Amino acid sequence: MNPRRKQRLAVVASIGILVIGAISLMLYALTDSIDLFYTPSEIIEGKQGQRPEVGQRLRIGGMVVPGTVSRNSESLAVSFDLVDVGPKVTVRYSGILPDLFREGQGIVATGVLINDTTIEAQEVLAKHDEEYMPPELAEKMKGIKHVKPEDASY
Incomplete structure (x- = not known):
């Protein structure tokens, strides 16, 4: 050469x-700055064989379980359970929830995994269209009956 x-x-x-x-x-x-999206079942059972670690930042999407919304009367703290097709995950949030937040409604929360079944959320987003659902969640929710906001009793 x-x-x-x-x-x-x-x-x-x-x-x-x-x-x-x-x-x-x-x-x-x-x-x-990367937030991986999980459903409640994926947090508990793992996603592709790998569970998120405690302290990991993530996004979680699911349906708010009717009757689980608990508000603190002295502050803006709220906790509620999310479910897709399997186990429930508790979300704790301190702040003003979106106007469209309701029991039985689909939401997406961004936060940190505190323990195996609890997430401390910094942001909660409520979906605005009853027909839209992320494709991953729609596939998992096939055949599951959920309460629509107009049918929920408060």
Whole structure:
């Protein structure tokens, strides 16, 4: 191999190494801001054989179980249970809930896993259209009867 080819190969190899290093650094920086989506069953049983770790930031979606909404009269603290097709997960939230939040309604919460069945939420979103459901949740909810907001008794 002549010296000119060796020099080109060295330049191309060093550019490749720099690009791989830059991509690795970007992916490492994004790990703190990535919120994985789970359903209550996936939190308890695991998603693809892997359960989320305590302290992990995540998003959870499911239906609010009727009769489980508990409000603190002295603060804005609220706790409620979420369910999809299996076990229930408790969500604790301190703040003003969305206007569309109701028992039997689908919600998505972003927060931190406190223990195996409890999430401390920083954000709670209520879906606005009764017909829409995330595809993953819709697949799991097939055949499950839930209470629609107009049928729920308060």
